[in-house]
Amino acid sequence: MRKLFGICLVLTSVALLVSYGLWTEQRPAGHYLSDLRIRLAINAGQPGERGNLLGVEPELFPTDYQSLEQLHRKLAAYLQQAREQGLINPRTIVVLPEHVGTWLFVRGEKNQLYQASARDEAMSWLPWSNPLAFIAAIVQATGENRLEDAYLRMKAHSMAQDYQNLFGGLAKEFGVTLVAGSIVLPEPYVEEGQLRTGHGTLYNSSLTFGSDGQPMGQPQRQRYPGAYQHDYVQTARNTPLNVIDTPAGRLGVLIGSDSLYPANYAELNTRGVELIAVPAFVAGKSSWVSPWRGLWDKSAATDIDLRAGSLSEGEAWHALTLTARPPHSTARAGVSVFLRGQFWDQGSSGHSFASYNGQTLGEQPFENRTLSGARLINLWL
Template sequence: MRKLLYLTFSMALLAIITSYAMWTAQRPMGHYLSDLRITLAVDQGVPSDRGNLLGIQPELFPTDYQSPERLHRKLAAYLQHAREQGLLNEKTIVVLPEHIGTWLMLSGEKDELYQAATLEEAMNWLAVSNPLSFVSAVISAKGDNRLDDAHLRMKAKDMASQYQALFGGLAKAFGVTLVAGSIVLPEPSVNDGTLRVGRGPLYNTSLVFGRDGVPLGQPQRQLYPDPERQGYIQPGTERALQVVDTPAGRLGVLIGNDSWYPGNYRTLNDQGAQLIAVPAFVRGRSGWDKPWRGYQGSSTPGDVGLKPGELSEGQAWHRLTLTSQPPLSQASAGVSVFLRGQFWDRGSAGQSFLSSHGRHFGDSEARGARLLNLWL
C-alpha cells in the first residue's frame, strides 16, 4: 500500500513538473496594435552642413517590448517620419531616452506578463516563467535589493545582444549616429565591436552607435544613479566620462541625474566636448510638476544654490542641465530626452528640451511621441 501511494505521488509530481515545464516553454505572440505616429514638436535653427541634434521622445508600453521586432518597427517608423521631414543626414545625431534598452528584459515573455495589473505582478510572472534563470540570477545578485537585481540580470546576455542588434541596426539603416538611451547590464563592455556582459554589479549604461552600426567607444556608465535604484544599480565612478568623435563634432553623454553636476561638464570641457546628449527619465505621471526632491543620496555640489522644494522637478531639470551655458559648459548645443509611456501602474513624465547658446527650447505637450530637432 505504501509503495502504491509513493508511486502515485511520484507520478503526480512528475506530471506537475512536466506541465509546468511545458507551460514555461510556451511563448504565444498576442495581437498587437501600436500607435506609430510622432509629431515634430520643435524645429530650431536653420538647416546647414554642420548637421543636427534630433531627440526622439517615444511613447512606449510593455507590448512594444514583446519582441525586438516590434520595438524596431515603432522606432523605425519614428525615424522614417524624421527622414520624410528632411531631418536625417550623414551628420545627424539621434538621441533616445534613458532606460529604453532596460525594458528589453520583457522580450519574449508570456501574455500573462503583459496583461498584469501592476509592475510587481509582472515581475512575478517574469520569475515564474523563467525559474532556472531567475534562481541562478538571485544567487549571482549583488547589492541590497537582490530581487530587482535578479530580474535585470537573468536575461542580461540576451538583452545586450538585442540592444546592439536593434539600435546598431537602426543607426546603420538610417545612416545616423545614434545615442541608444540607456540599458542596465552587469559590467558591460565592448570587445571586438561587440557589447558583452560580465558577472559583477549592474550599471545603467549608454552606448553610441556610428553610422555603420558599430559602437563608438566603451559604454558610458551613469555616475549618479537614481537613489531609489541604488540598492541594485551601482555608480559607475571607476570609469570616467568619455567623449566620442562624430561627424557633427565631439559628443559627450550624461545619463539622467549626471546632467545635474557642474563637475561633469568641466570633465567634458577638458575633453573638448562640443555636443552633449542627456538620456533621461522621470517616474510618475505627475512627476514633472511635483516639487524637486534635491540630490538625494549624494551631497549638493558647492556651486549649486538650489534647495529641495524650491522649484518643480521640471524647473529644476532646466536650471541644472547646464549644456551650452558657459563657462561651466563649453558645448555649443545639447538635447535632453525623456522616456514617456505607461508600464503597468508606473507612468512616466518629463518634457524633452533642446539647449543652444544658453537657452532651452522645449514642448509642453504631455502626451504622444515627439521629435525635437536642433540645427547646428
C-alpha cells in the same frame, strides 16, 4: 495498495514537472496594434551642412517589448517619419531616452506579464517563467534590493545582444550616429565590436552606435543614479566620461541625473566636447510639476545652491542642465530626451528640451491638457 499509491504519486509529480517545464518554454505572441504617430515638438535653427541633434521621445508600453521585431517596427517608424520631414542626414545624431534598453528584460515573456495591472504583479511572473535563470540571478545579485537586481540580471546576456542588434541595426538602417538611450547590465563592456556582460554589479550604461552599426567606444556608465534605482544600480563616480568623435562634432553623453552635476560639464570642457546628449527619465506621472526633491548624492553637489522644494522637478532640470551656458559648459549645443509611456502602474513625466546659445528650448505648453504620443526634438547645428 501503499506501493500503488506511491507509484501514482511519483507519476503525478513527474507529469506536473514536465507540464511546468513545457509551460515555461511557451511564449505565445500577443496581437498589439501600436500607435506609430509622432509629431515635431521642437525644430530650432536653420538646416545646414553641420548636421543636427535629433531627440526621439517615444511613447512606450510593456507590449512594445513583446518581441524585438515589434519594438524595431515602432522605433523605425518614428525615424522614417523624421526622414520624410528632412531631419535625417549623414551628420545627424539621434538621441533616445534613458532605460529604452533596460525594458528588454521583459522581452518574450508570457502574455500574463504584459496584461498585468501593476508592475509588482507583472514582475511576479518572471521567476515562474524563468526558474533556472532567476535562481542563478538571485544567487549572483549584489544590490541591496536583490529582487530588482535579479530581475535585471537574469537575462543580461540576451539583453546585451538585443540592445546591440536593435539599436546598432537602426543606426545602420538610417545612416546616423545613434545614442542608444541606456540599459542596465552587469559590468558591461565592448570587446571585438560586441557588447558583453560580466558577473559583477549592475550599471546603468549608454552605448553610441555609428552609421555602420558598430559601437563607438566603450559603454558610458552613469556616475550618479537617481534615488529610484540607487539600491540596485551601482554608482560609477570614478568612471571617465567618454568623448566620441562624430560627423557632427565631439560628443559627450550624460545619462539622466548626471546632467545635473556641474563637475561633469567641467570635465567635458577639458576634453573639447562640442555636443552633449542627455538620455533621461523621470518616474511618476506628475513628478515633472511636483516639488524638486534635490539630488541624491549630496557629496557631489556641494556647488549647487538650489534647495529641495524651492522649484519644480522640471524647473530644476532646466536650471541645472548647463549645456551651452558658458563658462559652465563650452559645448555649443545639447538635447535632453525623456522616456514617455506607461509601464503598468508606473508612469513617467519628463518633457524633452534642447539647449543652444545659452538658451533652453522647450515645447510650448498647451493649456489644460497634456498631449500624448511620441515627439521629435530637432536642433540644427
